[in-house]
Amino acid sequence: MGSLLKKVSFNGFMLLIGLMMIIPFVFMISASLKAPADVFINPLNIIPDEIYTFNYETLFNHDYYFKWYWNSIRVVILTVVFRGAFVTMAAYAFARLEFKGKELLFLLLLSAMMIPQDTTIVARFLLYGIMGLNNTQWAIILPATFDVFFIFLLRQFFMGIPKDLSEAAIIDGASHFGIYFKIMIPLSIPVLITMTLFTFIWTWNDFVNPFIFISDIDKQLVTVGLEYFQLEAGQNYALQMAGSCLIVLIPMALFAFLQKYFIEGITMTGVKG
């Protein structure tokens, strides 16, 4: 009896911690369904007396909101494709091929990862300007393509694939391209899902890069777009909350279903790091 009570109270305790973590989002959803004037009247009243949908109607009629949505999705897709190609190839070389200076090169890549992004933002802005990337979405996509974190992640994964498989393929006359396309890539689907998920979440939530590199409002991505949207909505917090809801809930839903891949990804780079 005592142990049952202990179990129930521990579950209750953990649920309480979980609720404390998500209560701001509960409040966000609740406020987005209230009339603007009601947001502050009784904020502890989580379920509104009357569901007010006008905020969402305003949102759906907004000139740019869904344009930003589409822009972000496009940037995510292009980043995943480019990253997928360049990073997996380099990771294959680091995991499976012997060449001069490999250790040193890998160490250099890792130390570059330790440099805070803010250190180079001015230089990147000036250089990408010279390269003609500024105010295009390529200023987001291309630098993100050559990302060391994912080399590290994929190398770790590739090293775990049994060597016998590729050795047998070499005896059968396969080239390294053959091994890469026919053995490594098909076996790497889980880690590629992890990569896609990370890319989605990080690109979707990135503020600094689109803010610095993209100036036209119709080329903008969701995070900076949301800031414009908030400024436009002014004191209308209910509308701001509705705008936030549709941007926050997408990665959350995705994450809830694909959590496993996310946790594996962090674990793989974190613990062995």
Add this chain to the structure above:
Amino acid sequence: MKSTTINSKRSLLEKIRLLPYQEKGAAAIFILPFMIGFLLLNIFPIIYSFVISFMDYNTLKPLSEVSFIGFQNYFRIMDDPIALSAFVKSFQYTLVYVPGVMIFGFLLALLLNRTFALRGIARTMILMPYVANVVAVALIWSILLNPTNGPVNQFLSLLGVENLPLWLVGVDTALPTIALINVWQSLAFQTIVFLAAIQGVDKSLYEAAVIDGANKWQKIFHVTLPSISPTTFFLLVTSIIGSFQNYATVRMLTNGGPGNASRVISLNIYEEAFALNHYSYASAQAIVLFLIVLVLTIIQWKGQKRWVHY
């Protein structure tokens, strides 16, 4: 003569065709595309940051009119009370943020390591803030923490608290409040890594400790913590580096205010560069920030012998 050129041509094509079959050739093909892009877009800017920090690129002008001025931008930081205070604010922020994510991350990992019925759902809830958009998060918290009519203070006054905190608009509370909001948001990362490390601890060590009569707390302090020290070290280093990159949240939550109470160095760098076009001066501040982070990392690297057991 002619046949030899054809031969050498053919052998060149043959060599290219055979490249993917040879280890070195394949390595070059696999790695060069990445390295070229990486050098051009990510390494070159690092070098360029150093170069412009020694220039007088502090107004909008063509690059051809820019010239080197030695260490002047660096000397200027010494006489700039706002920049100096911004460095101090960043340290103060780190002092709240890093212990926050490390301690709460470890505690949550310990709790999630136990088996209980609602484990999956509790874990999902705990991890949620990590994937939320920073602009939305900033908006939600600034409404929640509104000192006069925000829900948090309304709740506190229901509980009978009299001196309600000013949170983001108070001179003394703004910076720690931002740090705690960031703890809440990024905690999931530390929690997951700690959890994986705790799950990897050799079970026989706990059994041995129990035989020696260790209680719950002694097991945590004498078995768990020493066993996961490499992970703790990794998290400490990355959390400190991460704690200096807080431009987005600070900008959204307070924009450095009230006054300059929460003007951290990353905000100062962005303002100098993109609001005032002081590109060289901003780069000099960024390089100083980089050197500080580097020194902190080296100190930790040297210090790990004392407490990290591999």
